[in-house]
Amino acid sequence: MSYMTANKGGSASSGSETAETPILCESCLGPNPFITMTKQSYGKECKICDRPFTVFRWKPGQGSRFKKTEICTTCATIKNVCQTCVLDLQYGLPVQVRDSALGLKSQMPTSDINKQYYVNNQEARIADSAASGSQILSAIGPATSAGHDMLKQLARNRSGGPNYNRNKPHLCSFYAKGECKRGDACPFRHELPVQNNLSNQNIKDRFHGRNDPVAKKMLSSAASDAGLTPPDDREVTSLFLSSLPEGITDAEIRTWFVSNVSTLEPHQIKSITLVATSKCAFVNFRTRHAAEEAALRCSAKMELGGQQIRVAWGRSRPKKAGTAGAGAGATVSAATTAKEV
Template identity: 55%
Template structure:
């Protein structure tokens, strides 16, 4: 149980058992752990907490808890790898599929107040856990089950790469406890623990969401000037209803970031134009993970807009049949509206 402390002080946290996923714990059922009271600061709330350290198995590196017990419970993640405990996936992937909203503040003072309030809620909760509210979405859960691994990924417990080998100066040879490999530079090599916890700018999650969207025919167009998404098969609706549904399914979208919403009643569709291409891509990935968007009690399909024609050249695409727009197939849209 966390120690009682004043809300204006940082305080500490003491725990008897860590919250770990099966992969980080390792295959050994008799794993031995060392426990150090207030051994380090939590990477999220900056409070001293109980640090556990252990070896997951033969050929693996020693691992330790990186965040406190309370922060792990708030997000439902492992204290070491910060992956979701139920699916073993990044927080950003889980939140995008389930429509969860990150509510935690980032400033130090508000963060401490927020953590202590949630500690009080967990003390009153029967199971001792609390999570952010989520949208009940069967399609999102099915998507998460499809991405989740069926077996633990123990390869993740391998030793780190030897920095001396990278410099060409390792003299320990086969006795070196670290891996003798050249690191691969790229998007996945730049990971941040705080971003992974809050589900923001996680390169691993971005890659998984992008590949999932592309597998469902939602590949982002090469033309970076396209920032429009098209909702197909809408019932009779209004701009405010479309905007409310979008914010409900994508809580990270701020109203000011939406440039315009145009509804075409004859074709049962709506054009959502965003100010930034990066936001349009994130919304497309989130809605693809959730299987579309529900507006007015009806599920609508989401597709990308088309590029505008060059000057002097007529538009080559158009909506020709309103029944096609309300169906499940992809519909061509007017370049003027895109």
């Protein structure tokens, strides 16, 4: 459940935004149906578009910390995310997980001038759509996408409902140093911080769906369940496709990967070797990172010509004794064998 803005003010060219209600997920809103929420117009700059916006602040429930909106309603609507946790409103998952499953690519520019121009245009579109009563934005792709099945499964596995643990107080830095003297009166949690891959997170990466450690962990788990765990050999940079429909071309395969893998650019596909008689193909990537990103997307199902494709990692043949091993496994061709799913 989300709470959408009922009334917005400020023009697109004003460089600021006002709102009457925030866009929040159930977890951030909290279990208490009666909460007091403060509102401060132009109280802070949006952490994505840098425009002043209306900041809402509230306490989700007893024992929780005060929370506030971090991004403006326009940016939240563009990505269909919560203004506070910046997670997808429909599935409660990171943007990078959603975009990888649905093959969506971020269209927001990163430079200041282009970013402001883009956000202002989107704000005007949102206002026009609201005035006409039509759908504001289709930020999460077509309803028939195979990636929705993966997202539903991940949403069920992650939690059976709202995760109110995200509203707990922050850790007490004085307790970590052994200097906190407030005891039970301390409003912060007396727990030692855990340093791991999930410790370094920021809102901009989460919003744009890039370098998100939480998303990477979830996608790696999904890839493992689908039999697409990356091999230990870092020289393997190809994927093996089988059960291809008749008449498929390498151009169609290339187009699918470029269109559906959000982080993949056309030049990152080195070559495609299609074996029509066996209805299989090898997709060779220029870097291991590009191959891993493609494998993560394929874990959500790959469909070509209305037919589901089996995907596995390729692997080089064992090196023969006495041959020079330099570059032997770097390029995978039609002679490459494949790991069975």
